[in-house]
Amino acid sequence: LIEYFPRFYRKIKSTLQRIYYSNLQGVGSNVFFGRDIRIEHPEYVSLGDNVYLNDFCWISIVKHKSENNTPKILKNPSLIIGDRTYIGRFATIACVNKIKIGEDVLISDRVFIGDVSHGYERNDLPIKDQDLMDSGPVEIGSGSWIGIGVSILPNIKIGKNCVIGAGAVVTRDIPDYSTAAGVPAKIIKINRKI
Numbered sequence: 150l151i152e153y154f155p156r157f158y159r160k161i162k163s164t165l166q167r168i169y170y171s172n173l174q175g176v177g178s179n180v181f182f183g184r185d186i187r188i189e190h191p192e193y194v195s196l197g198d199n200v201y202l203n204d205f206c207w208i209s210i211v212k213h214k215s216e217n218n219t220p221k222i223l224k225n226p227s228l229i230i231g232d233r234t235y236i237g238r239f240a241t242i243a244c245v246n247k248i249k250i251g252e253d254v255l256i257s258d259r260v261f262i263g264d265v266s267h268g269y270e271r272n273d274l275p276i277k278d279q280d281l282m283d284s285g286p287v288e289i290g291s292g293s294w295i296g297i298g299v300s301i302l303p304n305i306k307i308g309k310n311c312v313i314g315a316g317a318v319v320t321r322d323i324p325d326y327s328t329a330a331g332v333p334a335k336i337i338k339i340n341r342k343i
């Protein structure tokens with residue numbers, strides 16, 4: 150019984166979390182919610198089957214500032230995480246409009262993915278008080294592996310089965326089956342096709 154207790158405990162915990170996140174826009178079967186994860190505005194977030202959200206990951210639908218300086222959510226944001234995708238510890242996903250992560254994607258620890266950035270063109274305001282902007286959608290193709298500590302900036306499409314090397318900052322699209330690394334990320338090889 151003792152041997153099975155931790156599993157039982159985890160099961161209870163994940164069931165409670167499922168209830169807590171029952172207002173997700175969509176949630177597949179067998180989703181794993183790790184410790185102290187945070188999902189802000191789950192009503193715009195869809196998780197496929199067997200998605201694994203590891204400890205301390207933070208998924209947020211971000212409010213942008215409208216004309217009268219009142220933060221509000223854009224009309225119809227959508228953050229989609231496909232079946233069997235794994236999100237590592239301390240990963241941060243900041244979505245103001247559209248982020249789509251495909252199926253079977255491996256997102257390592259401490260990855261940042263965002264479609265949002267701060268305005269910084271006004272000199273009369275600190276940047277923290279300038280409007281957040283929808284800076285273009287982010288898409289990560291199925292089967293890709295995003296290395297530890299990678300940042301994926303707005304308006305980026307990463308193709309299928311790509312590898313993004315540890316610590317890269319992705320500033321341009323990466324075509325299917327490529328490995329990219331560095332700051333800014335450059336393609337270092339085309340992965341062998343079967």
Ligand SMILES: CC(C)(COP(=O)(O)OP(=O)(O)OC[C@H]1O[C@@H](n2cnc3c(N)ncnc32)[C@H](O)[C@@H]1OP(=O)(O)O)[C@@H](O)C(=O)NCCC(=O)NCCS
Pocket residue numbers: 257258295296297312313314315316317328329330331337
């Ligand atoms: C990208 C990666 C998969 C490439 O591995 P690989 O195919 O064995 O490539 P190599 O080690 O032969 O490196 C090829 C070149 O890219 C460079 N390179 C490799 N990874 C790099 C990285 N993360 N950043 C910058 N340059 C990198 C190498 O220095 C080498 O350059 P050179 O030809 O001038 O010597 C690997 O280096 C990596 O970053 N893995 C991610 C590890 C990780 O995040 N683990 C988390 C656990 S899930």
